[in-house]
Amino acid sequence: MSEVEKLKLELKALGKEYSKIKDLPPKERGEFGRKINQQKQTLLAKIKQAEEAAESEEIEPLDVSAPAAPNQPIFRPQLGTRHPLMVELDRVTAIYSDMGFNVMESTQLDDEFHMFDSLNFAKEHPARDGYDTFRTREGFIPPAHTSTMQHRALKKYKRLLDGDGQIAVVMPGRVFRNEDADATHEHTFYQCEGVFVSKDATMGRLFGVLKRFFELYYGEKLNLKTQPGYFPFTEPSAEFLIEKPASLGGKGWLEMGGCGMIHPNVLKTAGIDSEVYRGFAWGGGIDRLAMLKYDLPDVRYFESGKLEFLEEY
Numbered sequence: 557m558s559e560v561e562k563l564k565l566e567l568k569a570l571g572k573e574y575s576k577i578k579d580l581p582p583k584e585r586g587e588f589g590r591k592i593n594q595q596k597q598t599l600l601a602k603i604k605q606a607e608e609a610a611e612s613e614e615i616e617p618l619d620v621s622a623p624a625a626p627n628q629p630i631f632r633p634q635l636g637t638r639h640p641l642m643v644e645l646d647r648v649t650a651i652y653s654d655m656g657f658n659v660m661e662s663t664q665l666d667d668e669f670h671m672f673d674s675l676n677f678a679k680e681h682p683a684r685d686g687y688d689t690f691r692t693r694e695g696f697i698p699p700a701h702t703s704t705m706q707h708r709a710l711k712k713y714k715r716l717l718d719g720d721g722q723i724a725v726v727m728p729g730r731v732f733r734n735e736d737a738d739a740t741h742e743h744t745f746y747q748c749e750g751v752f753v754s755k756d757a758t759m760g761r762l763f764g765v766l767k768r769f770f771e772l773y774y775g776e777k778l779n780l781k782t783q784p785g786y787f788p789f790t791e792p793s794a795e796f797l798i799e800k801p802a803s804l805g806g807k808g809w810l811e812m813g814g815c816g817m818i819h820p821n822v823l824k825t826a827g828i829d830s831e832v833y834r835g836f837a838w839g840g841g842i843d844r845l846a847m848l849k850y851d852l853p854d855v856r857y858f859e860s861g862k863l864e865f866l867e868e869y
């Protein structure tokens with residue numbers, strides 16, 4: 557039994573003494589009552605003291621032998637931060653969104669139809685091998701590019717076309733390629749795809765959208781150029797390059813992605829009348845954008861999980 561409990565029992569016993577007062581001769585009652593009161597006060601004081609002592613016992617005494625660094629916190633709180641690629645991805649979609657594009661996130665597991673058939677890759681066409689796709693045992697494909705989203709976007713938004721409407725959507729997402737990694741190639745990276753359809757879409761407007769995007773992203777005027785390319789889902793197809801922004805040294809051209817006028821077969825497969833509507837599409841890597849912006853020498857940092865890198869950016 558604790559000290560406090562013992563004292564409280566004593567107090568209870570003392571309480572019974574009060575009932576004896578009425579049995580005493582009247583002369584003695586006053587004296588007896590005073591005594592009991594005194595004892596009660598003493599007991600109450602002791603209880604209070606014992607309770608305080610018990611409370612302070614629960615606090616662990618300081619280990620004064622431990623090494624002390626009084627001006628340093630014992631541990632530095634490690635608050636997490638967003639991954640630099642996620643920060644860039646948000647900036648990219650925010651820019652397109654301000655330009656009037658809807659945003660749709662791409663899938664991370666896809667199928668043969670969205671990866672190839674819906675994109676006008678002929679059956680057995682060697683271009684199918686050009687994408688170094690991974691495949692699951694069940695035959696699913698972790699997408700090798702965000703173009704796998706084109707068919708979905710066209711179908712989802714085609715109701716907006718009625719009459720003189722338009723489809724304007726960008727699709728950021730994670731993509732995977734079964735190839736050897738080096739400083740400029742990684743098996744897992746991010747792309748952003750864009751699709752625009754209307755009655756009057758042209759290559760000229762496509763280049764306008766691209767130039768505007770890159771200027772907003774790097775915050776300065778820059779030059780864009782294209783060179784011929786081949787993609788089964790666009791006709792004509794092109795590759796687009798930007799001139800390195802002046803603030804980043806400004807020398808040379810950097811290939812940023814592929815683009816072109818959406819092939820009529822791609823529109824038709826999504827149920828859009830390719831005699832009435834035309835569209836353009838483009839896609840490019842996000843990692844590459846960010847590498848240039850931060851002057852990073854190696855793309856593999858992004859997926860490395862290295863804390864030193866993540867803390868720096």
Ligand code: DAH
Pocket residue numbers: 700701702703749750787789790793813814815816817836837838839840
């Ligand atoms: N998906 C292509 C790639 O990853 C890039 C691309 C080319 C996207 C042409 C497009 C396009 O939308 O029209 O290599």
